[in-house]
Amino acid sequence: MTIKSARVTAYTAPYDEPITNGLYTYTHTEICVVELETTSGVVGIGWTHGGKIVYEALKQVADVVVGQPLNTERIWKMIYRPKIFGRRGLETRAQSAVDIAVWDAIGKESSRSVHQMLGGFRDSVPAYVAGGYYTKGKGMDALQAEVSGKTKKGARAIKMKIGAVPLAEDFARIDAVKEAVGPGVSVLVDANNAYNRLDALKMARFLETRDIYWFEEPLSPEDNDGAADLVRRTDLPIALGENEYTVTGFRDLIDAKAADVLNADAQILGGITEWQKCVHYADAHHIPVAPHGDQEIHVHLVAAVPNGLIVEYYDNSLNRLKDAMFHQQLEVNADGSITAPTRPGLGFDLNHAALEKFKVEG
Numbered sequence: 001m002t003i004k005s006a007r008v009t010a011y012t013a014p015y016d017e018p019i020t021n022g023l024y025t026y027t028h029t030e031i032c033v034v035e036l037e038t039t040s041g042v043v044g045i046g047w048t049h050g051g052k053i054v055y056e057a058l059k060q061v062a063d064v065v066v067g068q069p070l071n072t073e074r075i076w077k078m079i080y081r082p083k084i085f086g087r088r089g090l091e092t093r094a095q096s097a098v099d100i101a102v103w104d105a106i107g108k109e110s111s112r113s114v115h116q117m118l119g120g121f122r123d124s125v126p127a128y129v130a131g132g133y134y135t136k137g138k139g140m141d142a143l144q145a146e147v148s149g150k151t152k153k154g155a156r157a158i159k160m161k162i163g164a165v166p167l168a169e170d171f172a173r174i175d176a177v178k179e180a181v182g183p184g185v186s187v188l189v190d191a192n193n194a195y196n197r198l199d200a201l202k203m204a205r206f207l208e209t210r211d212i213y214w215f216e217e218p219l220s221p222e223d224n225d226g227a228a229d230l231v232r233r234t235d236l237p238i239a240l241g242e243n244e245y246t247v248t249g250f251r252d253l254i255d256a257k258a259a260d261v262l263n264a265d266a267q268i269l270g271g272i273t274e275w276q277k278c279v280h281y282a283d284a285h286h287i288p289v290a291p292h293g294d295q296e297i298h299v300h301l302v303a304a305v306p307n308g309l310i311v312e313y314y315d316n317s318l319n320r321l322k323d324a325m326f327h328q329q330l331e332v333n334a335d336g337s338i339t340a341p342t343r344p345g346l347g348f349d350l351n352h353a354a355l356e357k358f359k360v361e362g
């Protein structure tokens with residue numbers, strides 16, 4: 001069987017309040033979806049985050065694979081066209097979405113989940129709940145209420161944003177969060193590339209005294225040497241990689257000894273086919289992987305491999321688009337883990353009726 005047709009759609013929805021991390025403020029969620037229908041009638045779905053640029057790239061990439069069999073390596077080489085689409089960037093997200101849709105279709109054709117097809121190392125994985133953004137008028141009380149609300153829903157690890165305010169202010173926010181969640185819950189911090197080398201080291205020295213699970217993206221994604229220096233100088237685990245692309249990018253990160261944990265995101269770096277290569281290269285260097293990105297995809301991937309550490313989990317109820325997107329939702333278990341669905345493929349069906357009002361292209 002081959003890919004008969006490709007449908008590409010772009011969706012967007014506003015947040016109730018704009019959310020800010022170390023460097024950026026987001027007013028909307030933007031997601032581009034590709035649906036690949038095969039000659040046997042199966043529809044594989046893939047999606048990635050991004051707006052107009054990703055949508056246009058995705059249309060081009062999706063057209064290339066129509067008529068092709070579901071051969072992941074063959075398709076990947078066909079859609080990786082540096083001279084045409086560029087080597088690493090938003091266009092790589094488009095390639096990622098197509099590759100993810102191919103894997104979803106293969107799973108549906110063979111009645112196996114992606115987690116099972118990729119190795120099925122374990123069925124459930126630890127999760128951390130992402131949040132702790134800066135929003136307008138959000139004081140310490142609101143921050144504490146937010147994170148304790150997450151722990152009441154089962155979270156055993158939570159992540160907060162840092163880097164948008166002076167160091168001393170973030171020190172106080174971190175202490176407030178630690179106090180709110182109590183001793184049994186891990187706290188992760190994420191600077192989203194906000195710091196220079198000096199401030200990153202000052203923050204790391206503080207975090208070392210606070211039993212923090214990891215310090216994510218302290219520096220620019222262009223500063224592998226600085227990250228490697230920080231890895232050497234602090235006992236705190238340094239996590240990064242959500243802004244890295246393809247196995248060659250991850251090879252360079254790993255060879256530079258720039259991270260203790262890799263946040264390899266299959267929706268960004270080139271899809272599931274490329275993710276496996278990054279993660280196996282990491283495994284050969286005894287480095288664990290904890291993907292950034294959507295839990296509906298990454299629960300399968302982290303559960304599939306022996307060096308999967310933990311999955312990022314977003315509460316979709318705070319995101320109108322993600323909340324409406326699928327007929328199924330992934331919940332956090334009572335022990336803070338999430339379980340890989342055993343339904344064929346990724347196991348998530350698009351709720352087209354609910355998505356209609358968020359459609360902007362396609």
Ligand SMILES: [Mg+2]
Nearest residue numbers: 190216242292
């Ligand atoms: Mg991050």
